[in-house]
Amino acid sequence: MKFKTIIGVMTLIGMWVAGPAWAELKIGVVEYGRLGEESPQAKAAMEALRTEFNPRQRDLQNQQVALKAKEDKLQKDGATMTPEQRANAEKDLRDAYREFQRKQAEVQDDFNARRNEEQSRLQKILIDQVRSYAKAQGFDLIIADSVIYATPAIDITPAILAQLQSAPGTAARPKSTAPAAPAKPPAK
DSSP states (O other): HHHHHHHHHHHHHHHHHHGGGGGOOEEEOHHHHHHHSSSSSHHHHHHHHHHHHHHHHHHHHHHHHHHHHHHHHHHGGGGGSSSSHHHHHHHHHHHHHHHHHHHHHHHHHHHHHHHHHHHHHHHHHHHHHHHHHHHHHHHEEEOOOOOOOOOOTTTTTHHHHHHHHHHOSSSSOOOOOOOOOOOOOOOO
């Protein structure tokens, strides 16, 4: 799929160089990964996930400490226990570890699901902002992935980041999806 995209872009660039009808073609490049890391919306989404899952993570850590203490106590007192007491204590410890592992897996699954939801929502916001900026600035083509090299003159990533930072509602869930005022176009 990416090979076809590269061939298509190369064909388009070749047509631009060869034909006078394409002389006014305006192309921009976006570092999509950078937008996903540096935009205030991405940072707010990560902070929301941390806030949501930190209490559960702390509970798991406390449970793990308690299990370790229980295990240490069994090691220490095991020699003075009857075989039946020791077997019961070992069974309780195994059951507690199984329950801990179940809870740990549940928290991880919940976190992964929420992270995927946030990433999907963020991706939509970023794509909408790039499209809005491209239309406002009169770009004919915006290339995101599979770019090996681009001059700073056609890299619109800083302008998109500025637009995202100045957009109203830069928190995790912006109140409006209306595009912000276009940022300064990149230098040619």
